[in-house]
Amino acid sequence: MSEYIVRFLVGGAVVSVFSMLGDLLRPKSFAGLFGAAPSVAxxxxxxxxxxxxxxxxxxxxxxxxxxxxxxxxxSVVVCQLLVRARMRALPATLLSIVVWLAMSFVLWSVTGGLA
Incomplete structure (x- = not known):
């Protein structure tokens, strides 16, 4: 249980630091980039x-x-389906999930699986 508390506190602190960094950068669209994923990782x-x-x-x-x-x-496949194939958002994302799963399994096997 204490690992979850530490993860919560450290993750929250790092999210705050990255959010402040995102506020300092221009354009403001970078703020979201630095918000969650890097800090949680x-x-x-x-x-x-x-x-x-x-x-x-x-x-x-x-x-x-x-x-x-x-x-x-x-993300690239979703963008291509939306822009070039003019698909609606839901079918494009659902179809792209298959691509994401395939890519994930390929990369997982290439990197050695559970090593």
Missing amino acids: LATLGIAIYGHGASYAAVQTRSMMAGAVALAVY
Whole structure:
């Protein structure tokens, strides 16, 4: 239970720091970029290093990077379906989830799975 409290406190502190950084940058659209994902990832990695060691955190880091690549591919496919194929948002996102899942499994297998 205490791990969740630490994760909550560290994650909240890092989210606040990244939000302040986002407020200082121009354009304001960068504020959302620095809001949640980097801070949660850093808090999770800090707890992983503290609780399980650097090798465990390295596996978590590879998984986070693979997830970021899969999300980027998903985003590009959604944009292409919306703009070029003129699909509506719901069918485009639902179809792209299949692409995201496939990309995630490919990257998972390439990076060694559960290593």
